[in-house]
Amino acid sequence: MSGYTESMRNLIEEFAKMPGIGPKTAERLAFYILKTNRETAGALARAIVRIKEATRFCAVCNNLSEQDRCDICRDQKRDTSVICVVENPEDIASIEKTGSFQGIYHVLLGTLSPLNGVGPDDLKIKDLIARLRNGAAKEVIIATNPDTEGEATALYLIRLIKPLGIKVTRIASGIPMGTNLEYIDQASLIKSIEGRHQV
């Protein structure tokens, strides 16, 4: 990277560390920072520093939060009788965007993954069981991803929660809306047939 100043090389390297940002994109971003006004660049730098200082996990559900309890747990209008269990805080954001869920959440902060040495004690499973024992939950929706690790985690949780006498449900898998049967993978098609419902 000769032809660049040291601070330019440095910024390109820092950008290139980010996921999905190759050397070309890192260069483009660095030139954008170089050319933008000092205010915009400063705002980005401050936002990066601030998120590290301001963000922690919600004491109740492990969602991202800037306070002891997250926005959702503090919201009086949410239905505390339904808890949706997700792998990561990102998943909460995805579900919230749909606007189709009014209950509360519990974030496991990962999935069971024996190969990577992640067991039940490494996830927020004990906290979930404690919440269910002491709380008002009538239904638990297991919304881990429909992949190998997410499915294994779901099975583990179902076995753990059912004895508590709480209704356990699993989000539906199948053919995504707008997709053609012809192009869908076999596993999704099987799920879609298994999960058929009367109309």
Place this chain on the structure above:
Amino acid sequence: MSGYTESMRNLIEEFAKMPGIGPKTAERLAFYILKTNRETAGALARAIVRIKEATRFCAVCNNLSEQDRCDICRDQKRDTSVICVVENPEDIASIEKTGSFQGIYHVLLGTLSPLNGVGPDDLKIKDLIARLRNGAAKEVIIATNPDTEGEATALYLIRLIKPLGIKVTRIASGIPMGTNLEYIDQASLIKSIEGRHQV
């Protein structure tokens, strides 16, 4: 973007201001910053602030520089008898990467663009002529882009420099290496035929 904390929304917004970064990528980058260690995030923030403070234009050639004169102008081993004229500092970086040019540069900081109100006085053309009058240059390579504005700028410069008795050359246009004649645009193919050379 409910489901996100305020600092998270803020960081996503700042990332999304960058060119080619859509909302999805901005989210991914923000989550990366959130999950990475404080040191990595701090290094990125510092690199952003630093480049705005440390970088200016070389007093001789208008390349990016952290000192009065850029690395290339200070390099005693460069051949000062050949000046390559480019539109932007990015172009220097591109040419330097090839390792095929040992001369020095002159950055115009733009192209002639009457439609956008950019005339000769808005570019570093006077500086170039002054350098040529006072310097040791024997050849000027016009390496503006082979598009409408770059071509117009090249023509303007050629007319200006020729009377000084200095050799003026233009970088070759044609079919990119590895490309098939079948897939190349007509303008490049015409340039390629016009620019044919005896072998």
